[in-house]
Amino acid sequence: MNPDISLQLLGGLTAREFMRDYWQKKPLLVRQAIPGFESPISPDELAGLALEEEIESRLVIEHGERPWELRRGPFAEDAFAELPERDWTLLVQAVDQFVPEVAELIEQFKFLPKWRIDDVMVSFAAPGGGVGPHFDNYDVFLLQGYGTRRWQVGQVCDSNSPMLQHADLKILAEFVKTEEWVLEPGDMLYLPPLLAHCGTAEDDCMTYSVGFRAPSAAEVLTHFTDFLGQFLPDEERYSDADAQPTSDPTQIQRDALDRLKALLTEHMSDERLLMTWFGQFMTEPRYPELIAGIEIDEEAFLASLEDGAVMIRNPSARMAWSEVGEDLVLFASGQSRLLSASLRELLKLVCAADALHIDNLAPWLADDEGRNLLVELVKQGSLEFSDE
Secondary structure, three states: OOOOOEOHHHOOOEHHHHHHHOOOOOOEEEOOOOOOOOOOOOHHHHHHHOOOOOOOEEEEEOOOOOOOEEEEOOOOOOOOOOOOOOOEEEEEOOHHHOOHHHHHHHHHHOOOOHHHEEEEEEEEEOOOOOOOOEOOOOOEEEEEEEOOEEEEEEEEOOOOOOEOOOOOOOOEOOOOOOEEEEEOOOOEEEEOOOEEEEEEEOOOEEEEEEEEOOOOHHHHHHHHHHHHHOOOOOOOOOOOOOOOOOOOOOOOOHHHHHHHHHHHHHHHOOHHHHHHHHHHHHOOOOOHHHOOOOOOOHHHHHHHHHOOOOEEEOOOOOEEEEEEOOEEEEEEOOEEEEEOHHHHHHHHHHHHOOOEOHHHHHHHHOOHHHHHHHHHHHHHOOEEEOOO
């Protein structure tokens, strides 16, 4: 995507201008980001998803005496019939993994790395419904599906911001409104991390929230060091060869800390291992249980393609690729595979194409490495044969 082309989604800004002036800096309201937008799913269909065992869903209900009660799905079929006429919200996570029409919304955000996108959460709110003033630790685009919702934004927050005493929800005890807008279908609001915001339904409404993955420093350190530890032999330890005699055996000298820092730096600056870990971590599927491969050999695989079979990426799979030295590496659903540089265009195709078939795969089907890669991705479950 050309970063200097004006985008309707960004209100006429170029991707470069948006990244420079707004991304992770300040909110952006775009009227008619998607003109004439119609919600791909209905409230009844969203409620149907909330009945499913494998789908994360929540109900947030406001009460006079105990505000913001949280109920977790899956829900029984009669759960929604018992709800009041107003002041409640249904939130369903990762709808893009179950509804292809919702997944298509992600294509609107090609100016951002796809591996950074977490999911598309869809919410339905009755009049007055909301989840209270809060803040997120990640970027989010809020696209109005239908109906109208009033959004207010406030102060920048952090982990020290006062919160209400609530066992399940993180609701700000203090909210200082600075701006306010009412969004209609097709309107979109971008919010950077840590900005307090509060959304309230003016009438029956649906909102599509495109959220982004942002691992915390604690997650990075914990997960990477666990990953790194797999490659370090037990005999590699803290060493103080050539240390000077100590005058006080109870004191930890500064030179000991320097040696420790050198030990850590030596291993944590290994870019090959860091890239391998990062790619695996950022492509870990939200629902790994939904990625189930099939047993297939190369002969059966090629026969299926020759018969007109079409492959697609598993909706729950995450895929990305990168360069590691002179080689390439493909990350697929939390796993990595080192490949030769000659497969660059195949990796791009596998990660980005809507469909894979004998016509666009032909250049690589005669290549042993390329053919083997495709078969392994089907076995793993990141690629699957389409039923259509």
